[in-house]
Amino acid sequence: xxxxxxxxxxxxGKMPASWYKDSWKDAFPAGNGEVGISVYGAVKEETxxxxxxxxxxxxxxxxxxxxxxxxxxxxxxxxxxKYLEANEVSSKALHDKGYIxxxxxxxxxxxxxxxxxxxxxxxxxxxxxxxxxxEVVVSWECDQVEYKRQAFVSRxxxxxxxxxxxxxxxxxxxxxxxxHQTEFEDYTKKLEQIKESIENRAEGHSLYYAATNEDxxxxxxxxxxxxxxGQVVADQDKLVIKEASEVTMVFKAFACAKRKExxxxxxxxxKELHQSYQALLAEHVTLHQALFHSASLTLCTxxxxxxxxxxxxxxxxxxxxxxxxxxxxxxxxxxxxxxxxDKDTQPFNLYGLWGGRYDLLWSHNMTNVNIQMMxxxxxxxxxxxxxxxxxxxxxxxxxxxxxNAKKIFGLPGIYMSxxxxxxxxxxxxxxxxxxxxxxxxxxxxxxFYEYYTYTLDEKTLHNAILPFMLETLAFYEAFMVLxxxxxxxxxxxxxxxxxxxxxxxxxxxxxxxxxPTAKNATMDFAIxxxxxxxxxxxxxxxxxxxxxxxxxKEMLKHxxxxxxxxxxxxxxxxxxxxxxxxxxxxxxxxxPIFPGKEMVSQKDTPLGIAFKKxxxxxxxxxxxxxxxxxxxxxxxxxGRGNEALLCLNQITRSCLTNSLFTLHNDWxxxxxxxxxxxxxxxxxxxxxxxxxxxxxxxxEMLLYTDQKVLKLLPALPxxxxxxxxxxxHFSRGTxxxxxxxxxxxxxxxLKATQKTTITLEFPDFLRGKSVQIKATQTIxxxxxxxxxxxxxxxETITFHSK
Numbered sequence: 001x002x003x004x005x006x007x008x009x010x011x012x013g014k015m016p017a018s019w020y021k022d023s024w025k026d027a028f029p030a031g032n033g034e035v036g037i038s039v040y041g042a043v044k045e046e047t048x049x050x051x052x053x054x055x056x057x058x059x060x061x062x063x064x065x066x067x068x069x070x071x072x073x074x075x076x077x078x079x080x081x082k083y084l085e086a087n088e089v090s091s092k093a094l095h096d097k098g099y100i101x102x103x104x105x106x107x108x109x110x111x112x113x114x115x116x117x118x119x120x121x122x123x124x125x126x127x128x129x130x131x132x133x134x135e136v137v138v139s140w141e142c143d144q145v146e147y148k149r150q151a152f153v154s155r156x157x158x159x160x161x162x163x164x165x166x167x168x169x170x171x172x173x174x175x176x177x178x179x180h181q182t183e184f185e186d187y188t189k190k191l192e193q194i195k196e197s198i199e200n201r202a203e204g205h206s207l208y209y210a211a212t213n214e215d216x217x218x219x220x221x222x223x224x225x226x227x228x229x230g231q232v233v234a235d236q237d238k239l240v241i242k243e244a245s246e247v248t249m250v251f252k253a254f255a256c257a258k259r260k261e262x263x264x265x266x267x268x269x270x271k272e273l274h275q276s277y278q279a280l281l282a283e284h285v286t287l288h289q290a291l292f293h294s295a296s297l298t299l300c301t302x303x304x305x306x307x308x309x310x311x312x313x314x315x316x317x318x319x320x321x322x323x324x325x326x327x328x329x330x331x332x333x334x335x336x337x338x339x340x341x342d343k344d345t346q347p348f349n350l351y352g353l354w355g356g357r358y359d360l361l362w363s364h365n366m367t368n369v370n371i372q373m374m375x376x377x378x379x380x381x382x383x384x385x386x387x388x389x390x391x392x393x394x395x396x397x398x399x400x401x402x403x404n405a406k407k408i409f410g411l412p413g414i415y416m417s418x419x420x421x422x423x424x425x426x427x428x429x430x431x432x433x434x435x436x437x438x439x440x441x442x443x444x445x446x447x448f449y450e451y452y453t454y455t456l457d458e459k460t461l462h463n464a465i466l467p468f469m470l471e472t473l474a475f476y477e478a479f480m481v482l483x484x485x486x487x488x489x490x491x492x493x494x495x496x497x498x499x500x501x502x503x504x505x506x507x508x509x510x511x512x513x514x515x516p517t518a519k520n521a522t523m524d525f526a527i528x529x530x531x532x533x534x535x536x537x538x539x540x541x542x543x544x545x546x547x548x549x550x551x552x553k554e555m556l557k558h559x560x561x562x563x564x565x566x567x568x569x570x571x572x573x574x575x576x577x578x579x580x581x582x583x584x585x586x587x588x589x590x591x592p593i594f595p596g597k598e599m600v601s602q603k604d605t606p607l608g609i610a611f612k613k614x615x616x617x618x619x620x621x622x623x624x625x626x627x628x629x630x631x632x633x634x635x636x637x638x639g640r641g642n643e644a645l646l647c648l649n650q651i652t653r654s655c656l657t658n659s660l661f662t663l664h665n666d667w668x669x670x671x672x673x674x675x676x677x678x679x680x681x682x683x684x685x686x687x688x689x690x691x692x693x694x695x696x697x698x699x700e701m702l703l704y705t706d707q708k709v710l711k712l713l714p715a716l717p718x719x720x721x722x723x724x725x726x727x728x729h730f731s732r733g734t735x736x737x738x739x740x741x742x743x744x745x746x747x748x749x750l751k752a753t754q755k756t757t758i759t760l761e762f763p764d765f766l767r768g769k770s771v772q773i774k775a776t777q778t779i780x781x782x783x784x785x786x787x788x789x790x791x792x793x794x795e796t797i798t799f800h801s802k
Contacts, residue, residue, distance in 0.1 A: 009132040009292075009331055011660060012308040016041035016127065016138075019657060021183040024049050024356025025686055026658045028129040028136045032153040032284075033342030035253045036353020037112075037160055039136040039151055041127040046114040046138070048151060049180060050160065051106065051353045053346040055219050055255035056421055057190075058359070059104030064403055064426050067093035068410030071492075074436070078491050078519055081577065083503050086492065087432045087517040090408060094430050101428035103364045104421040106355050107190075108180035109253055110209055110221055112162070114149070117172030117242075118142060131335040134288045135281065145170060153339075154280060155287040157269070160251040163277045164244075171230060171244040176202070176237050177209035177221050177251075184681070186358035199259065202234040206267075207251075210259040218259040222266045223251040226275050248277045291338040294382030297330050297698070298724045299323035309658050321652035323720060326698065329652070332660055333695035334381055336688060337374070343388040346422060348374045350687050354661075361685040362664075364419045365393075367440040368496035369586065373626060373689040375447055376595060376633070376696035380705065382729050384454040391448055395464045397425030398471065401441065405475050408435070413475030414468070416440035418496075433513040437494035438479060439524055441472040442531040446595070449534040453707070453731040456754070461538070466545070469535055473548060476528050477555065487560040488525070495521035495572050495588045501581035520574040523588035525559055530596050532556050562592070562607060569613035582617045585627035585674065587634060590614055594630075594637040597706055603638050612638050623673050625655030625662045629693025636700035641715035644701050651690060662690035705730040712737060712746065713763040732756035733791070741765050747800040752791035759788045766801050774798045 017026035017040040027038035027049065038049040070090040077086035120142040127138045135152040146167040153160050164171060178200060181187055197212035199220070205228075210220030225232055230244025241247055250273060252266040274280050300323040307315070312325045321329075340352035349355075350370060351363055365371045371390075378387050394416070401414035404427050409415060417427045418434045427435065448465040451457070480488040494516050503515040532552040539545035563571040565580055572580050572589040592599040593611045602608045615634050623631070632647035654666035654673050665673040667684035676683045702725055704711035710730060716739075724738035733756065737748035746766060750758075762771070773787070775797040789797060 006130065006132075007306045008327075009130060011129040011131070011328070011332065012306070013041065013127040013658060014125065014308045014310055015658070016043070016125075017659070022356060022682075023047070024354060025661060027354070027356075028127060028659055029336065029339060029352065029354045030129070030134050030136050030151065030153050031339035031353045032134075032155045032158065033338065033340065034158070034345045035153050035160065036340065037136075037151060037153055038354045038356065039127070039138065041138045043122050043125065043140055043147075044116055046116070046149065048112040048114075048160075048162075049354070049356055050109045050112060050221060050251070050253050051355065052109050052219065052253050052255040053341075053349075053353060054422070055107045055109050055213070056104035057107040057214055058102070059421060059424055060100055060102040061424060061426060062100050064407050065094065065097040065099055066407045067097065068407060069093075071409045071411075074492050074517070078517075083500075083518060084505070084515050087515045091430050091432050091435050094427070094435070099430065101426065101430060103419055103428050104424055105358065105360055105363050106349065106351060107213070107219075107358060108356060109219055109255065111178050111180045112160075112221070112223075112251065113176050113178060114164075115174040117174075118145075118147075118170065131331055132289060132292060133281065133285050134335075134339060150277070152281060152284060154284040156283040157250075157273060157280065158252070159269075159273075160253065161277060161280050161284075162249045162251065164241075164247045166245050169230065169243055169245040171241065171247065173241045173247075174235075174238045175207070175223075175241065175249070176200070176239070177207050177223060178237075179211065180356070182357050184357065184359075190358045200237045202237055202239050204234060205232055205239065207237075207239060208263065213256075215256075217256045218262075219255040219257070220259055220262075221251050221253045222263055223249055224267075224270045225249050226270070226273065248275070250280075288338075291383075292335060295334075295380075295728055296726045297327055299327040299720060301722050309660060313652070313656060313658065316649070316652040320649040323723075325652060326648060329660060329691070330695050330698050333377065333691040334383075336691055337378070337383065337695075338386065340688075341386060341389055343386050345389055347371065347390045347393045348688075348692070350374075350689060352688050355686070357682075361680055361682050362687065364421050366419050367416060367444055368418045368437060369588075369630065370626065370687070370689045372443060372447065372595065373629065373696070374692040377692055377699060379450050379454045379731075380699045380703065380729050381695065382727060382734075384451055384729070387447065387451045388460070391451060391460060391464055393422070394425075394444055395468055397423075398468065400425030402471070409479065411475055411478040412471075413473070413478065414441055414471040415475055416444065431513065433494060433497045433516040436492040436517045437496060438475075438490075439494075439496075439527045441468070442476065442527040445469050445472055445531055446527075446534060449538065452538065454729065466538065469531070469538075470548065472531065473535060473552070476531070477551070480528070482558060486558060488555075488558045489520060490524045490528075491519040492517045493519050493521040493524050493573070495523050496586050498572065498581055498584045498586055498588070500573055501579035503578070504581055518573050518575070518578055520560075521588065522562060522570060522572055522574055523591050525562075525574065526591040526596055526598065529556065529559055530598060562610075564607070564610045567613065567617065568610060569617050570607075570610045572614075580617075583619045583622040585622055585624045587615065587618060587627065587630055590634050594633045594700070600637055600704070600706075608638075612640075620650075621671055621674065623650075624665050624687075625651055625673065625690035626664070626687055626693055628655070628673075629690045629697055632697035633693065633700050636697055636715040637704070639715050641701055641717035641720075644697060644715055645717040645719065648694060648697060651694060655690060657686075660691075661686050662688060662694070699728065703728050703735065707731060708757075709759045709761060710735060711761040712748070713739060714761075716741065716763060730758070732758065739763075744769065745801050747798070749796060749798045750789070750791070751796045752793055755791065755793050757788065757790050759786050760799075761786045762801070769801050771799050771801045
């Protein structure tokens with residue numbers, strides 16, 4: 001790897017993690033999709049937080065009582081326009097029957113601690129995350145000795161690999177494992193629960209740490225020194241290293257297991273491992289790079305400057321985000337995704353594998369935008385296979401979803417509660433804004449549909465996707481009601497997580513949900529309409545589903561048209577009684593533009609212009625990190641590159657830590673997001689949905705794709721005059737392009753992985769120019785915006801405008 005590429009794919013820190021009381025927010029992350037580490041980077045007292053995707057705790061699951069009569073009562077009150085009374089019916093019924101539901105939370109597994117013996121003042125401190133290798137390196141100098149510590153999580157061997165090196169044989173350190181410490185009461189609570197089960201000891205060259213979770217299973221870490229050219233002494237729970245110049249260690253993290261069994265297996269595995277750090281790294285890198293380089297992006301052509309994260313953030317804070325920072329954030333979001341999930345593990349979580357509290361705020365999987373946002377980027381980025389974890393997770397919860405539908409609504413099929421955690425899909429978060437929202441299963445099915453169109457995985461289609469969609473269809477068919485004009489009426493209906501303006505009877509300063517239960521949310525219609533069309537597309541030629549296909553076609557005849565309010569914007573609720581409210585972060589009613597595609601071809605019609613108006617009317621002070629990413633995606637779909645870039649600028653100026661983790665909101669009271677002071681203990685929680693949403697936004701600005709059309713550079717901002725992307729995926733192939741808007745040229749390559757007919761739509765700055773196309777024969781054609789290609793599987797074409 002060249003020095004230039006090393007910086008392109010690296011994060012550089014000039015100081016250690018330093019977020020007050022929550023250093024993990026600034027730590028550099030690494031992971032293999034199952035185990036994650038957070039490297040704090042302190043010179044003297046190092047901490048490496050270790051997490052495991054299967055370790056969850058502190059949930060409470062109860063038997064769900066039958067409150068299905070509440071649907072009839074809610075509808076009667078809504079018919080009488082008693083919205084405030086209708087709002088509470090189902091939630092109150094559950095509370096009145098004593099129902100308690102607490103979702104599980106990710107549990108930090110433990111800390112690897114390193115106390116360096118050397119004294120002195122450090123110089124030339126540097127910490128670096130190499131995204132191309134998944135390696136975190138901390139280095140410094142002291143008294144003319146060079147120090148370096150390196151860590152990665154192996155995809156090949158499933159272990160954390162850690163090396164310490166010095167330029168002279170004076171390395172001394174105490175190394176141990178312990179319960180993860182926080183600065184909050186959650187640590188005291190957890191310690192009290194597990195103190196009798198904690199095992200923490202050192203023997204020979206090995207470290208053992210374990211505790212018992214509330215479900216009776218064990219979690220922990222076993223570590224071993226593979227090589228050390230100095231002295232090693234086991235001292236109670238520590239390994240003491242002296243007079244060394246290089247030490248390599250490995251650590252096996254585990255959860256939901258029996259400690260003694262894991263110890264035996266790990267000890268045998270350690271004997272078979274390469275003893276060389278570089279050999280272990282090389283095997284890991286081969287697997288890691290296959291994922292990391294599935295696509296690439298270049299926005300910054302200046303390869304001379306090598307700014308640290310701190311410098312890039314200061315520049316963004318003053319002037320807006322540079323192409324260099326946005327290019328880095330695109331690679332970083334993808335790095336986080338492949339480090340935080342895999343096809344056979346848990347789906348990507350709002351904290352990834354790097355949460356550092358026991359009671360993390362909003363740490364569950366939320367389907368009213370958050371988990372979807374983290375997967376928007378996956379298909380185009382070449383990560384369709386990784387989406388398998390998302391499908392497995394939700395299909396495995398269908399038993400809970402059936403019970404929800406039956407006992408909350410008295411209906412067949414499945415009802416997906418917005419929040420869930422592994423093994424826990426029963427109704428939870430018993431508040432109206434959650435209990436009365438019915439869009440989750442339909443929205444999730446759009447990701448399942450996209451997975452299939454990219455992978456053509458027939459087994460998953462028939463064993464998982466279609467069974468899920470059939471039961472979703474059953475619920476929606478039973479839930480929707482035909483009005484006197486023959487149109488569907490959806491009620492109760494939530495537009496997450498907003499309240500109609502005329503029902504918002506208390507100050508809506510931040511997060512409150514005054515009375516969200518209403519009728520005919522535009523989002524509900526958009527989701528269900530898209531769901532029906534996707535079902536038809538999947539099953540049109542499958543004889544076993546002929547009846548259901550005809551049912552879907554009939555249902556589509558009864559959907560009302562989207563409505564425009566008096567200000568020229570799409571109404572958020574398709575009901576004359578309900579007024580729009582703009583001080584809010586969710587943009588649910590814009591679903592037909594993004595993430596849906598229903599209205600994209602009509603973006604310049606009066607209805608399309610009304611969607612643009614709806615985006616513009618959202619008030620900046622009511623936004624969050626993730627909503628700014630959502631807004632960027634919407635602006636990209638609307639062809640407004642400069643506006644999309646402005647949203648990305650706002651994220652980089654308000655919602656990034658020094659590790660480039662995205663936060664839910666700004667904590668500095670600068671007016672660019674909502675302010676959570678006084679609302680929550682953590683006034684600026686990490687939410688990595690914006691990291692991944694930003695990736696999706698940049699991709700949408702550079703390429704729009706559906707089953708028939710590829711639009712090149714559909715929302716290119718003025719500041720991105722030059723650039724390139726490679727191997728962006730569409731459902732039947734990949735496309736790579738390079739452009740120079742100032743000089744007026746574009747060239748690219750299109751590869752078909754399946755037989756396809758596809759239309760290329762070229763950007764406006766090429767209008768009137770000619771394009772040379774090389775396929776089975778060379779064609780020279782005057783550009784009239786679009787060209788259609790019929791490609792065989794494996795065929796490649798190139799094009800170059802003149």
